[in-house]
Every structure is written in structure tokens, then in C-alpha cells.
Amino acid sequence: MLCGMVLILALGIKTFFVQAFSIPSSxxxxxxxxxxxxxxxxxxxxxxxxxxxxxxxxFRDPGGWLTEPAHQTRNPALRFLNSTLSFVGLMPSADEKDLIKRVIAVGGDTVECRRGSPVKVNGIPLKEPYIFRSATPCDDLPVGTVKVPPDHLWVMGDHRNDSWDSRAHVHEPEGGFVPVDHVIGRAFAVVWPIPRWAALPAIEEHQK
Incomplete structure (x- = not known):
């Protein structure tokens, strides 16, 4: 009975409160x-x-952002254990179809992403201390000016030169925008590996 209660509690936490996700790429x-x-x-x-x-x-794949199947171990015992832990939210699912990016702009914002310039939101250059040290804000995938529709987001990876984000999907039906109702939640902490434990606060990007 105790195990059943623990299982129900874990499922409730996964469904309504907190869930673990794995970072698959750079x-x-x-x-x-x-x-x-x-x-x-x-x-x-x-x-x-x-x-x-x-x-x-x-967030859930808006359509066509994920092209490669997730890797799964061939060991049956490990696959069962992984499936069980991911079912209750204690471990990321091996076949999850979700992505993780940073929100750059929200509905109603205008984004400028041009070669040789910082990203601008509503005409204001962004100060982005999180960008990967050898990456550029927009040089590899400049898209000009885009207007974010209501109830949508414009998202970009911190490693701009290695991120297949909103910029890469501007010519697709969704225009590179992510519907807000596709968002699963906000990543707020790194919990593994232990030496990398850290909070993930939102970063105020606009220069003052």
C-alpha cells in the first residue's frame, strides 16, 4: 500500500508540479x-x-523541429528501469519529443536578428551574457525583422551557431514561432551531474 501511495504521489508531482528532462544537444x-x-x-x-x-x-515540438529519434539502451533491464522512472517523473523519458530553448520575445514583440548586430527586441539591443563564448548573436542565421503573434514565443539557443531554433523555421507554417500552449514549463534548476547543480533564473536581457 505504501508503494502505491508513493507511486500516486510521484505521478501527481510529475503531472502537476515538477518533471525531469535531459539535455540532448549542445x-x-x-x-x-x-x-x-x-x-x-x-x-x-x-x-x-x-x-x-x-x-x-x-516545449513540445511545434512540428518538424525534431528530426532524429532519441537513443534508447538495448539492455532490457535498463530499458524497463528507465521507463518506470520516467513514467513517475524521476528520470527523463528516452523517447521524449520535447525541446529546450531560451525565450527571446513574446507575443506582440518585434525581433530584429541581423548579421553583425545584437539581437533587438522592440528596437532595444539585448545584452546576452549567456551566449556561448565563440558564438555570435545572429550572424549564422540572420532573419531580419519578425513580429511575434499573440500567444506565441520566439526562442533561441544560447549556443547560437549550433542551435536549430526559431530562426531556422521562419519559412515553415508556424513561422518559427512556438505556441504558448506548447510550453510544458520553465526549467529552473540543473540537478545532474551533481557538480553542475545550479539554479536557472530568468535573465533580464534588455540593456538599461
Missing amino acids: SMQDTLQPGDRVLVDKLTPWFGATPQRGEVVV
């Missing part, structure tokens, strides 16, 4: 490294909170 370096495990706050959206600029969010 698109968010140096903020997040491949193999990092992050905790995602799923509670605040239930109270009407919406993603804010500077937050790192996990």
Missing part, C-alpha cells in the same frame, strides 16, 4: 551541457503564468 551551451538533467516547473502555468523573456523553457 544548443544551450554553456548554460546547459549535453547530458545535464534539469527540473521543469509545470505548476505556474496552471495559475495563468505565461513564459517571460529570458526564461529557459521546455
Whole structure:
């Protein structure tokens, strides 16, 4: 009975409060490294909170952003254990179809992303201390000026030269924008590996 109660509690936490996700690529370096495990706050959206600029969010694939299947171990015992732990939210799912990026702009914002210039939101240059040390704000994928529709987000990876983000999907049906209702939650902490334990606060990007 105790095990059943623990299982129900774990499922409730996963469904309504917090869930673990794995970082599959280098698109968010140096903020997040491949193999990092992050905790995602799923509670605040239930109270009407919406993603804010500077937050790192996990969201469902808007369509065509993910092209490679996730890796799964061939060991049956490990696959069962991984499946069980991911089912209750204690470990990321091996077949999750989700992405993680930073929110650069929200509905109603105008984004300028041009070669040789910083990213601008509503005409204001962004100060982005999180960008990977050898990357440029927009040089590899300049898209000019875009207007974010209501209830959508414009997202970009911190490793701009290695991130297949909103910029790469501007010619697709969604225009590179992520519907707010696709957002699973805000990543608020790195919890694995232990030496990388850290909070992931939203970063105020606009220069003062």
C-alpha cells in the first residue's frame, strides 16, 4: 500500500508540479551541457503564468523541429528501469519529443536578428551574457525583422551557431514561432551531474 501511495504521489508531482528532462544537444551551451538533467516547473502555468523573456523553457515540438529519434539502451533491464522512472517523473523519458530553448520575445514583440548586430527586441539591443563564448548573436542565421503573434514565443539557443531554433523555421507554417500552449514549463534548476547543480533564473536581457 505504501508503494502505491508513493507511486500516486510521484505521478501527481510529475503531472502537476515538477518533471525531469535531459539535455540532448549542445544548443544551450554553456548554460546547459549535453547530458545535464534539469527540473521543469509545470505548476505556474496552471495559475495563468505565461513564459517571460529570458526564461529557459521546455516545449513540445511545434512540428518538424525534431528530426532524429532519441537513443534508447538495448539492455532490457535498463530499458524497463528507465521507463518506470520516467513514467513517475524521476528520470527523463528516452523517447521524449520535447525541446529546450531560451525565450527571446513574446507575443506582440518585434525581433530584429541581423548579421553583425545584437539581437533587438522592440528596437532595444539585448545584452546576452549567456551566449556561448565563440558564438555570435545572429550572424549564422540572420532573419531580419519578425513580429511575434499573440500567444506565441520566439526562442533561441544560447549556443547560437549550433542551435536549430526559431530562426531556422521562419519559412515553415508556424513561422518559427512556438505556441504558448506548447510550453510544458520553465526549467529552473540543473540537478545532474551533481557538480553542475545550479539554479536557472530568468535573465533580464534588455540593456538599461
